[in-house]
Amino acid sequence: MNTPTFRDWQSVQNEVLRRIHAREWKPGDLIPNETDLALEFGCARTTVNRALRALADNGLLDRKRKAGTRVASQPVAKATLDIAVIRTEVEERGQKYGYQLIGRVEAVPPVAIGASMRIEAGDQLLHIRALHLADDAPYALEDRWINTNVVRDALAEDFHGISANEWLLKTTPYTHGEIAFLAKAATIDEGAVLGCPPQSALLVIDRLTWDNAQSVTKVRLVFSPGHQLRTIL
Amino acid sequence: MNTPTFRDWQSVQNEVLRRIHAREWKPGDLIPNETDLALEFGCARTTVNRALRALADNGLLDRKRKAGTRVASQPVAKATLDIAVIRTEVEERGQKYGYQLIGRVEAVPPVAIGASMRIEAGDQLLHIRALHLADDAPYALEDRWINTNVVRDALAEDFHGISANEWLLKTTPYTHGEIAFLAKAATIDEGAVLGCPPQSALLVIDRLTWDNAQSVTKVRLVFSPGHQLRTIL
DNA sequence: AATGACATTATGTGCATACATAATAACATG
DNA sequence: CATGTTATTATGTATGCACATAATGTCATT
Structure with missing residues (x-):
């Protein structure tokens, strides 16, 4: 089995999303730290950081310094309404x-x-x-x-x-x-x-x-x- | 007059926000490119990029490659509702x-x-x-x-x-x-x-x-x- | 004038590195 | 045992550099 590599932050994000949807990482779970993921994905930590940060912005991940990153136990859905003219x-x-x-x-x-x-x-x-x-x-x-x-x-x-x-x-x-x-x-x-x-x-x-x-x-x-x-x- | 420096992306973001609110940059205006802003703010282009990208995510800026960055002409207010349990x-x-x-x-x-x-x-x-x-x-x-x-x-x-x-x-x-x-x-x-x-x-x-x-x-x-x-x- | 090749430019992104900062654990001290 | 100090750790971010990519402009060719 060959481990695919995830070079760019979008594919890292997709892979993380996949794992969350597939319940490999369940709500509340602590996921590996950035350094380990970077190693696994074959990219820089910066890239993993970008992907995880984006997911945290969307409310799918909870991140805290030192405490680590975990899948949001309550995936607060964020409904964004565009209020235009x-x-x-x-x-x-x-x-x-x-x-x-x-x-x-x-x-x-x-x-x-x-x-x-x-x-x-x-x-x-x-x-x-x-x-x-x-x-x-x-x-x-x-x-x-x-x-x-x-x-x-x-x-x-x-x-x-x-x-x-x-x-x-x-x-x-x-x-x-x-x-x-x-x-x-x-x-x-x-x-x-x-x-x-x-x-x-x-x-x-x-x-x-x-x-x-x-x-x-x-x-x-x-x-x-x-x-x-x-x-x- | 001393030109203050903006070291971190948040203060860059704040300064850009200030200029938009103060109408120094009006809706539809093209703003200086990242390199120039980095020079003016005394920080790396990466830092400016981070700040502008965040503002674009919030709908306040429109960015296109080569075309440059402009203040959103229709500041579409994005109301984000958290739909929780x-x-x-x-x-x-x-x-x-x-x-x-x-x-x-x-x-x-x-x-x-x-x-x-x-x-x-x-x-x-x-x-x-x-x-x-x-x-x-x-x-x-x-x-x-x-x-x-x-x-x-x-x-x-x-x-x-x-x-x-x-x-x-x-x-x-x-x-x-x-x-x-x-x-x-x-x-x-x-x-x-x-x-x-x-x-x-x-x-x-x-x-x-x-x-x-x-x-x-x-x-x-x-x-x-x-x-x-x-x-x- | 229309077409296509090519150069230019501004943003987009990846990486290695360094250091900052918050939260926690480990430890020492009273 | 309680409490304060220190070390550790994971995320947060700044930087310089390189290269990718999209959009535009320029120019030569027909």
């Missing part, structure tokens, strides 16, 4: 994108919004409501508060020709954000705008983005009934 | 986990299920229904079909002491899967089990996992009203 999202589905501004006002936000955005009490934010359409049918309702202390240019934009969604992504940097997915019954108003009965179950995405310590914008996207977010594992 | 999920919320098997039968699945799992018509699958509890309150309803042609051992397991969710992750390898998030109105039955009115808006996760060309299991998790999936960007 809505226009792009619609167009990639092969549908015609449409956009309608519903409202644009400066106002003092509800306390819950103000608090989560860490705004001074009484400060005004820019409140935008808009409807995104796919093939002329309602796709998603956008309800957004923009921190005009941070995004000054927003006051000069009327958001008629471009959605706040797209305008912000194009013009405004942010450092990090929080996102939440939930289900919500349609209010009467939402039902009217989205063209569905009140109480319909709707998928909602809440997002809050920050530029360092300052909140940039908080947005709620309410999708039309039946909308799904899909991805592969 | 439900017991772990509950326990990490600091709540007491509970589990209740509702039903376990072998049956021919509805055509939609059979088709999506690519099962021979008429083949039986193992159908499991169970309720997961957090602090004795309903947390999520699991409705699962297991391909017993692939997961033979499942027939010997009664799923009284351990949920199919956890048992499968522990015992059954899979190569890939599909996952979908959606909102759904509670059926009368779901309302009864979850202790909420019918028509309540519920968050649902559908998952289908494969071991190479064979389907392993298809599961629908219906969460109690108000449940949110959260993550950071």
Whole structure:
């Protein structure tokens, strides 16, 4: 029997994957250290390191200095959802994108919004409501508060020709954000705008983005009934 | 003015991130090549490569051979959701986990299920229904079909002491899967089990996992009203 | 002008080496 | 026996070098 060699990190990764899937290395098992694997595979330790690191990034391996590398006992599946500009999202589905501004006002936000955005009490934010359409049918309702202390240019934009969604992504940097997915019954108003009965179950995405310590914008996207977010594992 | 040096790949990454956030390098811009950056940062090209590769993995940079590296024009936010074992999920919320098997039968699945799992018509699958509890309150309803042609051992397991969710992750390898998030109105039955009115808006996760060309299991998790999936960007 | 050969360039990767760092085990000391 | 110190070990990473590979540009030939 000839032992095949695994020269590049991808084939090392594949071989490790094979052993995990074949249960030669079971969840929780400690696998040989990098030096030994490098010897076995006939490559440099660097190459093994690259392969194992990639697998650890994907959650399949747990690595700790000195403790060694073990197969993740709980292979936490990481579902990566791409949150793109809505226009792009619609167009990639092969549908015609449409956009309608519903409202644009400066106002003092509800306390819950103000608090989560860490705004001074009484400060005004820019409140935008808009409807995104796919093939002329309602796709998603956008309800957004923009921190005009941070995004000054927003006051000069009327958001008629471009959605706040797209305008912000194009013009405004942010450092990090929080996102939440939930289900919500349609209010009467939402039902009217989205063209569905009140109480319909709707998928909602809440997002809050920050530029360092300052909140940039908080947005709620309410999708039309039946909308799904899909991805592969 | 002294030009600081960036010795390790993390600080190189941070500096690149800073420039992107500060819009010194704007979306779509071509950034200097690795050799030049290495020179500027006072480190090896390998180190720059490591930093840029990591950023490209996160979708912030687009890299092509010869063409160079540019800031992603569509900073597609990638929301990574960790889909863990439900017991772990509950326990990490600091709540007491509970589990209740509702039903376990072998049956021919509805055509939609059979088709999506690519099962021979008429083949039986193992159908499991169970309720997961957090602090004795309903947390999520699991409705699962297991391909017993692939997961033979499942027939010997009664799923009284351990949920199919956890048992499968522990015992059954899979190569890939599909996952979908959606909102759904509670059926009368779901309302009864979850202790909420019918028509309540519920968050649902559908998952289908494969071991190479064979389907392993298809599961629908219906969460109690108000449940949110959260993550950071 | 179209075609194909070839050079150029930026990223991609492998390797040997060195040292850093975290976690653990072994040991010594009170 | 408890506790703090030290040695050991496996992973983490920086570096210089070499070569691979993909994409592009250049140039000669027809």
